[in-house]
Structure formats: C-alpha cells, structure tokens
Amino acid sequence: MHTEKIQTNLGSYRVHVASGLRFNINQLIEKEYKRILLITDSTVDKLYADDISKGFDEAVDILKYVVPSGEASKNIEEYYRLLTYSIENNMDRHSLIIALGGGMIGDLSGFVASTFMRGIDFIQVPTTILAHDSSVGGKVAINHPEGKNLIGSFYPPVAVVYDVDTLHSLPSHEIRSGYAEVIKHGFIANGDLLKDVLHLDIKNEIENTQLIRHLCDGIKVKANIVEKDEKESSIRKFLNFGHTLGHAIESEMGYGNLTHGEAVAIGMLFALEISEEKFNVDLFSSDYQAWMDFNHYPIKIGKLNLSHLIKRMKKDKKAKHAIVQMVLLENIGKPILVDFTDEELSAYLDKFLRKLGSN
Ligand SMILES: NC(=O)c1ccc[n+]([C@@H]2O[C@H](COP(=O)([O-])OP(=O)(O)OC[C@H]3O[C@@H](n4cnc5c(N)ncnc54)[C@H](O)[C@@H]3O)[C@@H](O)[C@H]2O)c1
Ligand SMILES: O=C(O)C(=O)C[C@@H](O)[C@H](O)[C@H](O)COP(=O)(O)O
Numbered sequence: 001m002h003t004e005k006i007q008t009n010l011g012s013y014r015v016h017v018a019s020g021l022r023f024n025i026n027q028l029i030e031k032e033y034k035r036i037l038l039i040t041d042s043t044v045d046k047l048y049a050d051d052i053s054k055g056f057d058e059a060v061d062i063l064k065y066v067v068p069s070g071e072a073s074k075n076i077e078e079y080y081r082l083l084t085y086s087i088e089n090n091m092d093r094h095s096l097i098i099a100l101g102g103g104m105i106g107d108l109s110g111f112v113a114s115t116f117m118r119g120i121d122f123i124q125v126p127t128t129i130l131a132h133d134s135s136v137g138g139k140v141a142i143n144h145p146e147g148k149n150l151i152g153s154f155y156p157p158v159a160v161v162y163d164v165d166t167l168h169s170l171p172s173h174e175i176r177s178g179y180a181e182v183i184k185h186g187f188i189a190n191g192d193l194l195k196d197v198l199h200l201d202i203k204n205e206i207e208n209t210q211l212i213r214h215l216c217d218g219i220k221v222k223a224n225i226v227e228k229d230e231k232e233s234s235i236r237k238f239l240n241f242g243h244t245l246g247h248a249i250e251s252e253m254g255y256g257n258l259t260h261g262e263a264v265a266i267g268m269l270f271a272l273e274i275s276e277e278k279f280n281v282d283l284f285s286s287d288y289q290a291w292m293d294f295n296h297y298p299i300k301i302g303k304l305n306l307s308h309l310i311k312r313m314k315k316d317k318k319a320k321h322a323i324v325q326m327v328l329l330e331n332i333g334k335p336i337l338v339d340f341t342d343e344e345l346s347a348y349l350d351k352f353l354r355k356l357g358s359n
C-alpha cells in the first residue's frame with residue numbers, strides 16, 4: 001500500500017492507494033463512527049456501494065444517498081437535498097460522510113460535510129483516475145450555471161482511501177478525463193511523469209503498477225503544493241493550469257457535455273501555445289496535441305462564442321478586478337501566472353478557436 005501524509009493548517013490526513021482497499025475502509029480510519037452517510041452516484045452505487053458497507057461492523061448505522069451520476073448533479077438542489085436527508089436522518093456532529101465516487105461526488109459531498117452543522121468528518125473514496133486530483137487538497141464545491149465551483153470552501157477529508165481496482169470499470173472517456181489531470185501534474189512539476197504519459201496509449205488497459213505510479217506521482221505534486229499554500233494565495237494557482245479556458249468551456253457547453261478533464265486538456269493546449277509564443281520555448285505542444293489525437297481527446301468541439309468564453313474566463317477565481325489571469329509555463333516544471341488584457345486574450349483565443357475550427 002502507498003501512503004502519503006498530507007499536512008496542512010486545516011488538518012492532516014493520509015492518502016492510501018492500493019488494490020482492494022474498498023473492503024477495509026474501517027481499518028484505515030482513525031476514529032469510530034456510529035452513524036455514516038455513504039454518498040455515491042447512480043453508476044458507482046451499482047458497482048461498489050455494497051463492498052463499502054461490508055467492511056463495517058453491523059452495529060454501525062450506514063445510510064446511503066444516491067445522486068444521479070454526471071456533472072449536472074454538482075448543483076445547489078442536490079446539495080440542499082443532501083442536507084435535508086442528513087437532518088431528517090439524525091446525522092450529528094459525530095457522524096461521518098463517505099464520498100464514494102469521482103470528483104463530482106467528492107466535491108459535492110465534501111461541501112455538504114463542510115457546512116452540515118458547521119462541519120463534520122468526511123472521507124474520500126475515489127473511484128476515478130481524475131479523483132487522484134480532486135480527493136486531495138480540500139477544495140470542495142458545487143457549480144453555478146454562471147461558473148464552475150463558484151460556491152464552495154476549503155475543507156480537507158479525514159482520510160482518502162483509493163482502491164485502484166475500481167478504476168478498471170471506467171469507460172474510455174473517463175480514463176481520458178483523468179489522464180488530463182495526470183499530465184497536468186507532469187507539465188507543472190514533473191518532467192519524467194510528463195514524458196512517461198506522453199508515450200502512453202490510454203486506449204488500452206493500463207495495468208495497476210503503472211496506474212499506481214502515475215496516480216502517486218500526481219498526488220505527490222499536488223501534496224507538495226497544497227501543503228505550502230492550502231488556500232490558494234500563491235503557488236496553488238499553478239494547479240489551475242489549463243483551467244481558465246477549460247472551466248469556461250465546461251460551463252459554456254453545459255455541465256457534463258464535455259468531461260472536466262477533456263475541457264482542461266483543451267485549456268492546457270491553449271496555455272501551452274501561448275507560453276511557447278511568449279517565452280520562445282519548446283513545451284512539446286505538438287507532441288501533446290498528437291497524444292491528444294492518438295488517445296481520442298475531443299479537439300474539434302463545435303462552434304464556441306469568443307465573447308461568451310471571455311466573459312466566463314473573467315469569472316474564474318484567479319481573476320482580480322475582471323483581469324484574467326492564466327497559468328503559463330516558462331518551461332516544463334516552471335509555471336508562472338500571467339495577467340491578460342481583454343484585447344490580448346481575445347487575439348490569442350480567436351486564433352486558437354480558428355485553429356480548432358471552433359470559431
Ligand atoms: N476538488 C478538486 O481539487 C478537484 C480537482 C479536479 C476536479 N474536480 C472536480 O471533479 C469533477 C470531475 O470528477 P470526475 O471526472 O471523477 O467525474 P465524476 O465524479 O462525474 O465521474 C465521472 C463518471 O464516471 C462514473 N464513474 C465513477 N467511478 C466509476 C467507476 N469506477 N467505474 C465506472 N464508472 C465510474 C461516474 O458515475 C460519472 O458518470 C468535476 O466537478 C471537477 O470540477 C475537483
Ligand atoms: O486543487 C486545485 O487547486 C486545483 O486547481 C485542481 C483543479 O484540477 C480542480 O479542477 C479544481 O477544482 C479547480 O479549482 P477552482 O478553484 O478553479 O474551481
């Protein structure tokens with residue numbers, strides 16, 4: 001089992017990564033809980049919810065709430081229904097929430113945990129590759145139609161229990177989505193990880209040893225950053241590489257029409273091309289685009305409205321006084337924050353959308 005300890009001001013917790021862990025969660029949490037609310041989505045429920053319950057003593061009351069699967073459920077109505085369910089079912093400050101699923105479930109359940117009775121314990125049990133990112137670092141949130149994660153808080157879990165066996169039931173577009181965040185961690189902080197992933201055919205089954213190595217490398221990059229800047233006043237913004245445009249595309253296209261990772265993958269291509277032009281460096285943007293093509297990432301995504309996207313980019317949490325800030329790379333592993341005037345951003349985005357055939 002691989003275990004990474006995350007130490008932040010808001011608390012410390014362990015991230016356990018291995019095969020078969022979902023049956024033994026009870027042994028990996030430090031406190032005893034008498035009442036547990038298992039929150040999952042309608043797809044994951046059928047696959048893994050029973051396995052989680054089996055690992056607990058019969059004396060523990062395990063409630064279950066199933067959210068419809070998909071990004072569209074990360075909304076205020078589901079959030080409110082979950083709070084009502086928790087209140088009606090006598091959850092209290094000594095209860096635990098288990099978030100079983102991908103980043104949608106982790107973000108939504110974590111936000112419920114952070115606000116129910118001003119905060120109760122929760123653990124993340126990730127079931128997607130993407131969730132190597134979302135389950136670590138304590139960002140929890142729901143979406144607003146105007147923008148991604150605009151309602152949320154920083155609230156770390158008490159543990160992360162990552163059973164890699166669950167990842168083998170993921171459909172191909174979710175493997176793509178997850179690997180976008182893995183390669184992001186490579187671009188911003190780990191050139192070896194980047195090289196490794198750029199040679200990877202993610203259309204074929206990835207075996208556990210390799211999967212675990214990539215997930216753990218990504219988790220280490222994230223841990224190093226959030227331990228130094230948990231609340232994103234400085235270097236945590238680097239984890240947003242590709243997200244300024246990625247998030248704008250996700251909300252503009254309607255949540256769930258493109259996965260988070262697929263949108264971020266396009267956002268990273270945009271950021272790489274600007275970086276290469278601005279800093280006169282080779283950041284392997286052509287290799288990256290070839291890798292995206294080879295692994296069937298959507299690149300031609302239909303028409304997008306330039307001014308709508310810019311309006312959305314201004315709502316990004318990194319923006320200050322409506323000035324868009326993007327994470328660029330001065331080199332591999334050397335991210336930097338850059339402010340953009342509206343004119344400059346429009347020019348770059350117009351050129352990029354034309355290249356994609358989206359203008
Ligand atoms: N908090 C953070 O730091 C952070 C970081 C990255 C992304 N996010 C958020 O995470 C979300 C995306 O997460 P995601 O990609 O995991 O999406 P997701 O949770 O919606 O899961 C993707 C799809 O895969 C299905 N699924 C999940 N596990 C499965 C399994 N083992 N087998 C088969 N199907 C499975 C789900 O039902 C869903 O349809 C976005 O909302 C994004 O904003 C948050
Ligand atoms: O943990 C972070 O910080 C990140 O930026 C990780 C991102 O992959 C993730 O999508 C995050 O939810 C984006 O945060 P936001 O603050 O831009 O909503």
Ligand SMILES: [Zn+2]
Nearest residue numbers: 181243260264
């Ligand atoms: Zn992300």
